[in-house]
Amino acid sequence: MTYCVGLLLNAGIVCLSDTRTNAGLDNISTYKKMFTFEAPGERVIAIMTAGSLSVTQTTLARLDEAAMDIEATPETSILLAPSMLQVAEIIGQTLARTSQEVAGRLGGSAASASASMVVAGQRVGGAMRMFLIYPEGNFIEATPDTPYVQIGEHKYGKPILDRVVTPDTSLSDAKKAVLLSMDSTVRSNLSVGMPLDLVVIEKDACRISESRRIGERDPVFREMSVAWSVALKDAFSGIKV
Amino acid sequence: MTYCVGLLLNAGIVCLSDTRTNAGLDNISTYKKMFTFEAPGERVIAIMTAGSLSVTQTTLARLDEAAMDIEATPETSILLAPSMLQVAEIIGQTLARTSQEVAGRLGGSAASASASMVVAGQRVGGAMRMFLIYPEGNFIEATPDTPYVQIGEHKYGKPILDRVVTPDTSLSDAKKAVLLSMDSTVRSNLSVGMPLDLVVIEKDACRISESRRIGERDPVFREMSVAWSVALKDAFSGIKV
Numbered sequence: 001m002t003y004c005v006g007l008l009l010n011a012g013i014v015c016l017s018d019t020r021t022n023a024g025l026d027n028i029s030t031y032k033k034m035f036t037f038e039a040p041g042e043r044v045i046a047i048m049t050a051g052s053l054s055v056t057q058t059t060l061a062r063l064d065e066a067a068m069d070i071e072a073t074p075e076t077s078i079l080l081a082p083s084m085l086q087v088a089e090i091i092g093q094t095l096a097r098t099s100q101e102v103a104g105r106l107g108g109s110a111a112s113a114s115a116s117m118v119v120a121g122q123r124v125g126g127a128m129r130m131f132l133i134y135p136e137g138n139f140i141e142a143t144p145d146t147p148y149v150q151i152g153e154h155k156y157g158k159p160i161l162d163r164v165v166t167p168d169t170s171l172s173d174a175k176k177a178v179l180l181s182m183d184s185t186v187r188s189n190l191s192v193g194m195p196l197d198l199v200v201i202e203k204d205a206c207r208i209s210e211s212r213r214i215g216e217r218d219p220v221f222r223e224m225s226v227a228w229s230v231a232l233k234d235a236f237s238g239i240k241v
Numbered sequence: 242m243t244y245c246v247g248l249l250l251n252a253g254i255v256c257l258s259d260t261r262t263n264a265g266l267d268n269i270s271t272y273k274k275m276f277t278f279e280a281p282g283e284r285v286i287a288i289m290t291a292g293s294l295s296v297t298q299t300t301l302a303r304l305d306e307a308a309m310d311i312e313a314t315p316e317t318s319i320l321l322a323p324s325m326l327q328v329a330e331i332i333g334q335t336l337a338r339t340s341q342e343v344a345g346r347l348g349g350s351a352a353s354a355s356a357s358m359v360v361a362g363q364r365v366g367g368a369m370r371m372f373l374i375y376p377e378g379n380f381i382e383a384t385p386d387t388p389y390v391q392i393g394e395h396k397y398g399k400p401i402l403d404r405v406v407t408p409d410t411s412l413s414d415a416k417k418a419v420l421l422s423m424d425s426t427v428r429s430n431l432s433v434g435m436p437l438d439l440v441v442i443e444k445d446a447c448r449i450s451e452s453r454r455i456g457e458r459d460p461v462f463r464e465m466s467v468a469w470s471v472a473l474k475d476a477f478s479g480i481k482v
Binding site: 231 | 366405472
């Protein structure tokens with residue numbers, strides 16, 4: 001499985017993904033699920049992926065190839081598309097086409113060719129936007145009412161987001177929120193695992209402001225995880241029934 | 242959907258169930274999912290149900306009828322069975338038979354005849370035991386390593402159980418833990434809803450020690466829910482990244 005979460009805040013965008021993939025419980029690997037495209041100062045795009053690895057890898061490779069093509073046009077390249085909406089449309093179309101091709105090859109086999117993506121970013125002069133792209137290529141968008149999107153194993157990590165994240169949340173609190181959301185998920189679902197990839201995009205920077213891989217032994221993450229456990233137990237002790 | 246959780250502790254048994262049932266999102270009702278059978282001082286059994294209402298109601302009615310039958314035997318009545326294991330077996334057989342019958346009537350329709358149950362209790366002289374009974378009638382048992390079982394929407398409410406519940410947890414803390422576990426679930430899944438049914442069975446009492454319905458406006462539950470929200474936000478603020 002997978003857990004990826006993105007927050008769209010007034011101060012910027014925060015994205016966090018895990019790296020565990022599995023084909024059955026006996027075949028576990030580490031693959032990056034966080035991809036960034038940048039024309040620094042002009043546009044920045046972060047993409048997170050969940051689902052069939054063959055579909056997500058091929059989709060990303062095609063997006064990359066289309067963007068690097070010397071005959072690329074605003075209709076084909078996410079680095080030339082005139083708006084984040086059109087970036088989402090190019091990605092949705094590429095994902096749906098790839099997924100259909102793979103599904104056709106799989107025929108009646110039990111393997112799934114389903115995949116979904118989170119796409120977030122900003123083009124200079126435009127607003128920051130964040131989309132959840134479904135396997136069929138259609139999408140929904142994060143809004144002030146629900147300023148986050150999740151793909152993969154979303155349940156364990158959702159309560160903390162619902163409690164602490166609003167559009168006014170600071171980037172520093174937002175990083176904490178997604179890391180604690182991930183911590184709850186990693187604890188409960190073996191198919192979500194370390195290391196993690198964190199990307200922060202400050203508003204109007206139109207470039208990656210922070211990109212960090214957080215390993216199993218990362219002292220800051222471990223300390224935060226332990227402190228959260230202790231704080232939760234203390235909070236529990238303090239409640240009267 | 243449903244959320245039911247049972248804790249098997251050194252001090253006793255704590256069971257909590259919601260009451261929401263739905264046939265589609267446009268057909269929501271309130272049905273009890275907590276049932277108790279008692280021969281006070283000799284045995285006590287609590288049963289919680291999840292899944293197809295027609296299956297769980299018929300299963301409970303059959304268990305009740307078999308227990309009330311003047312020709313009841315230890316093989317057919319959960320009030321006469323010589324051990325909690327055999328109580329679980331009678332319930333498992335009745336559930337599986339009812340489920341198969343309903344599935345047969347449903348034929349190829351999309352409706353499900355699947356249901357699961359939590360069975361907990363004690364017979365005088367025996368140990369307290371707690372079983373999760375699967376739709377096919379087989380079951381697993383709570384152990385000191387994992388002193389709780391859940392049926393229905395288990396994900397949202399699991400992290401708090403994993404963090405605070407051990408076999409040594411007091412009954413008072415256990416009540417708090419299941420209520421907070423339910424609180425997280427009710428917040429996140431609309432198909433789990435108030436009122437709640439709480440049952441506590443103290444060790445070796447062989448009777449229901451406490452049985453309480455907790456309504457939407459229950460002041461203690463509301464206060465706890467608000468206090469937990471505040472405590473979580475405070476805990477969040479206190480964490481440094």
